[in-house]
Amino acid sequence: MNGPFFTLTDPAATNTTVSGAKGAALAHMKQAGLPVPDAFIVPTETFRSAIDDLPKQAINALKKGPSNANHIVTDGLRNGTLFNSWLDALGEAYAALGSRAVSARSSSMAEDLAEASFAGQYKTVLNIVDLNKLVDGIGRVWASHFSPHAQAYRKRHRIPEEGSAMAVVVQRQIASRASGVLFTRDPQSGAKRCVISAALGQGEGVVSGRAPTDHWVVSPADGTVLSAEIADKYLRIETRAEGGLNTGEVEAEQRSAPALQPEHIAQLTQLGVRIEALFTGAQDIEFAVDEAIHILQARPITTVEEIAEPDEPWEEGLDTTHCWTKGRGPFTRLEQDYMVEYMAHARACYKEVGSRMTAKHLYHLCNGYMYTRGPEVEPDELARRHDAQTERVDACTERGTTYFEAVQRGIIENRLAELRTQRRRAKSPADRVSYLDSCLRMLGYVAGHLHWSMGRPEPLPGWHEEYEALTGRPQHEANTFLQAIDNRMTRLVGQLRKLARIVQSDSTLHTLFRERRFDELDRPATWPAGRHFQTRFRAMLKTHGLRSGRGYGSSSSFQTPTWNMDPRVPLDIIATYAEQDLDTLDRFEHEARRERYNATRRLRRQFARDTEQRTRFEGALLRGQLHVRFLEDHNYYMEQCSGGTAREAIDAVGQDLVNQNAVDASDDVFHFSLAELRALATTAHPADQRALIAERKSEFERRQRMQPPDTLGADPAEKPQKEREKVEQGRQGNRLIGASASSGRATGRAVLIESGQRPRIHPGDILVAGNVGPEWTPAFAVLGGIVLDEGSLSQHAAIVAREYRIPSVMKTREATRHIVEGQHIVVDGDQGIVELEPNEK
Template sequence: AAPADRLELDPTTGVPVKTEIVSKDAMVVSLAEGSTSTVDVQEWKRLQPALGDRSLVRLSELGRQLESLFGGPQDIEFAVAEDGLHLLQSRPITTLEDVEPVESTDWDGWVDPKHTWFLTNSSAFQGPVFRLQLDAVKRYVEGQRQCFEQTGAMMARSHVMSIVNDYVYTRPPEIDADEVTARVNRHVARCQSFIDQGTSNYNEEIAPEVEAELVKLRSLRAAGGSVPARFAYLEASIEASGHIMRHLHWCMSGMTNRLDWPSAFHEITGEPIEDNDAFLHAVPNMTTRLVSQLRDLAKTVQSDPALAAAFARDQYEVLDSPAHKERPAVQRFNGQFSKLIREFGFRTGWGFGSNVDFEGTTWRMEPRKPLQLIAAYAEQDIGEMEGIEKQALRRRQQATRRIRRKLASDPERLERFETARRRAHSDLQRMENHNYLMEQSTVGQMRDAMHEMGVALVKAGMLDQPVDALHVSLEELGQVINEGETPDLRSLVVERSERRTRLAAVTPPATLGKPIERSDDTPAREADVDNGTILRGASASRGSASGPARLVQDAASAPRLHKGDVLVAGNVGPDWTPFFPLLSAVVLDEGEIFQHPAIVAREYRIPAVFKTRTATKRIREGQTITVNGDDGTVELDG
């Protein structure tokens, strides 16, 4: 049988309550002479629903009319043409028993039971999804499919999607393992060809393509604030975000592209493996660039006592106050801040480990976020912070010169060292710079486009607040633009908002369909069974520091941090890394030593211990703790 979408509609409103959208690779088209032909579906259309929202509403209306006419539920056949929906056949359903409720507890009923379906909780996919978020999810999943077909990348493997009670479930496709291996090998060979030339597929292909897409999006954003202009910006940003985040992003990933610098350093130089980190300090990247601008803004705040006092009280309205805005320091600050927003204004903090949800705001949308961060910087000794960075640069330069002298008599080893060192620097820059280009600039611009669409609809009198636009689909927005219709979007928003609130109170199953075979003989980690005053984890950044613990729960807003604070959290990502220069140490329940928090901690020489499993449960707010990044331990004071 041909693959087909499956949908369950609310019988009153026609709104889908369960959806499984499958990839449709071929379609039958009519030919001029009256026959038909099967043709390939364009890639970008394959995960588009076979029926749009307008057709679903009409189909629901038709179903109710037929049920009333014939005195019972009907099994119908229909067709959709340019002039609307056409009924082909209607017959009574004789096998129907109890009618299932609109928001069903039968989670498994709408997935293929032969497979295990996994609940997806990434920022982009986290349910219950908004209607506009679902449009983005579809494009993301299509990007994953394209990446998997090209590279066999594990991160892109789960791209078969089902929507159950507005939660996203995915699974891998059925595919021959040898074919996946062949795809992986082709991609590895391609990545290696760039590495052999002293570069990477990210530097040569991916980053230039992303930068070109961002130029187009910025041009669309500047095209005006009308509803049609904002719709064009929104469509393009969703398309770009799906392509960049789930296709190009995962084409960049993989062990071939990542050098094991500690092992390479030790093998080439014979030096202790733990000394490798000195060679990666003070390597310029977009995160260090952001921190530098934040420091400069903080210095401007510190230079004016009135401005410093206002920032200490979170009174940022002083920047526009007639009594203060002519002050030289305020004028200088406003100019610097405008520059910051131009470059980093689409920042939301999305990325691996972040707790930012889909409706999280950008710095452009909520300037108070970066202003609070600047206020925290302004309470620090900026000269000391800059001195630490300069010291790290000198340490790297001295260490590099020492190894060059050591290997001077062995040109082959020296060249291997230089090649590995350059590649390690490139890897570090790629990790931070790709987050700026992809998660912050691309995903952030999609969120900005959704907000600007909402602003335009509010100005047009169709919505009450910009965030309401998240409840309206692209197709429904297109009807407003292309057909001049003025639907009652407010009622739609109320209905969908209430539904989302109900579903948000539900705990969705972690998996659906085929149960996972679990093993009960997994040994407990030492960190899980340690009940003393020592927590053990993985060393993410060397050094030792003590200070009061600042506990941050998932999705919590950033507290005002003070010099010497130790951040303790379940996990963090790019949402928190700009705060790291303010900290004395970082402790996480989870975390990965190759991801953004570890990289930034090492950059600013902040001791960090990850994968403690229980830090947020064992450590109290304000408790003094000692973090030893050399041996991966955290000591708790009484």
């Protein structure tokens, strides 16, 4: 111990409550003889004392995330009672390192955990070169504890404030020739192989994505390099003599040379094996290289779980003369029964219309995963099916409607009406299981047959392509012609906004919604505005209560509850609208509709004298606008109503088992097959099923950790590669390149959406996600922008974004990797670019 600080060799430094998680890990490695640069630790107790010394108003200001948060801490530190007794000791510890240049790294007690890495959430200050700047650096690390995105991350992972005190690691700065990251397991697949990424200069270039990076995959067993990718390293992050970092160009002759030599790869692999053994788990390790290799930090890989072996051989009972392709999975027992039903209807669909989406309807279920292949069909027969379907769809288009609206909607409405009648007559558990069986059969028919027979086998050119061909203008301008078109979604949003107006008009409701005290609305309201709201809310649920958000791009699953089952979801959306200026939203929507009318009139005048062009324009625009209505209408009937009806039938059967004390929760029903549910329903007092449910849940969790092969049986036939124009997407410097989905430009606070989670959003926030679907579109009108890793210009998110003129960029590939919660970003929907404003790492 050096005064109030701890060196890495001090036995107490390995205690997380003293050194934080990162500092404790460094101490363990240092004391195990690993090459860790010398460092000392400013312990968590010093952080607590410094923060306790700050005025209450300073703490409140910190939690609001002001731009001068760093100064609040450092000024408070200098003016506080702790400072005088602390500065001399800090100077002595700094001098004892024997290095002018040091770094100040965050080391929270709740950082670098196996279940929550906190990567990028806290501050690290690199290349500090004097004592005064070191004080500032420590203050900046402490201030980052209070940043909005760090607070949101802790809340998301349910980490209490008292369990996240911040230590600081003051470490000798390495003037590295190369730096990088070593994963002791493949971070994507979990395979037992080392993955090494390295760039020239400082490691900040690798972790931020700013510097071009080389990649190696290495066998940890014998050090064999399995693959290597060497980048054109045109820039590097360098240290400056006066402190801080700088971006420098790499000499032309060095750009294509590997950042690491073979001996470095071998040594890093050996170090990775040692560090994984030390911490008994897969590790994410940062390193630097000068004349030697230095380990800067190590933390558990949060995305890797131990791979589970299959319960039965993957090809058990399989016709291996064919190639079978892995589909979805693993499925629970009840989901497997549904998938069998779905595949039967997909087979019928393929036989009728030849849809490519149902071609692979022959299936093999193994370990809860489904493998599929298609039958051999003569080309002439397939062409006959396609021609018949094209004729059916085109006949509807010529009448100004869609095949769904003209034919399928009535079929679905009739089936839903039959199910409602059966539900009313279901009086016993056996009746409700029979009703569930009917619901799953109906959903299989809708999703497996009707859904894939809605359109032409060979779709006509889309509106965006036709607009560009007709006008010579960029495709993103075509968005104007599709905005503010009336459909199921716009009508739902209109109802939600009317409910939000009721909330705004009453102080009691406004308080309940602002504080998200929705439980108080479960009982009948005693005041007029409350009763009025509940009446209107029930009316909304009568139309939209079956909604669960299923659809393309959605994270909603077969198990996601409906709005009827969990009304907090629509109530939360209403609360978000109640925070907005609804008059401005109405005005904005009116302007969008007027802009569409004016743009349409301009093009009609432009093509007035060219009958052929005018006809082509009108046909393409009609198809585009029909597609907008069709996308939301078919989703309402097929995914929301049909899927929601089945979901609520599952819940009813589950509630029966809960009431009979056979299981603990209604969702346990997913782990029974239909045959098992029928048997339980015929028993007046079914036996306790908890042991079986525990076994099935364990089985399902184990199957999630399996690594099913991509294909089974014969080798897949190689498909001819189509030549396509290379499209640059992903991180490029301080920008993310994607595809424009909706025009406009917006700056706002990023809100990251993880699968199955619904964080609170505020007007103007920018939603960042891998992909989103109908579960989020009702809230789009309050968003400032949308950024997705994936996505399609014709999916729900893109269409609704265009309806409300929300700037949107899709297909960025890695937005969720480079953007952190609370970071301010710029969404340029015109150019398909996301600008990343400077973010404190």
